[in-house]
Amino acid sequence: MTARKEAKVKTHGKERPVPSEQFAQGLATRREVMGDAYVDAALGKATDFTWPMQQLVTEYCWNEIWNRPGLDRRARSILNLGMISVLNRPHELKGHVRGAINNGLTKEEIQEIFLQVAIYAGVPAGIDSFRNAQEVFNEMGI
Structure with a gap:
């Protein structure tokens, strides 16, 4: 089992498994840029309704875009x-x-x-x- 599959994300009253390698990479970038407290607060407020948006932002914005070459x-x-x-x-x-x-x-x-x-x-x-x-x-x- 990989570290990603064992990792958990604390959300509003739940611990969720890290859903993908893209999420894990995006989460690392998000934490480096925004800081742990900000990210923990954002994820901590995620409900079943808002969790898909947190996943989208973390995978797409923070991994696919922020980790692209071309701009630091x-x-x-x-x-x-x-x-x-x-x-x-x-x-x-x-x-x-x-x-x-x-x-x-x-x-x-x-x-x-x-x-x-x-x-x-x-x-x-x-x-x-x-x-x-x-x-x-x-x-x-x-």
């Missing part, structure tokens, strides 16, 4: 901050601000991304992005 994690974080800001998804933005810091971006670089967002996507998007990032920086003590 730092570059992917820069792209995500800009796109998520424009989409006005504050919960995801906060998680990816933390991930960007984990991937080596500085507060100053994140600031520049959000200034660019303000010009190309609108000042309200930029303002909200700054507010959300500041909350994360405060939580992280930086």
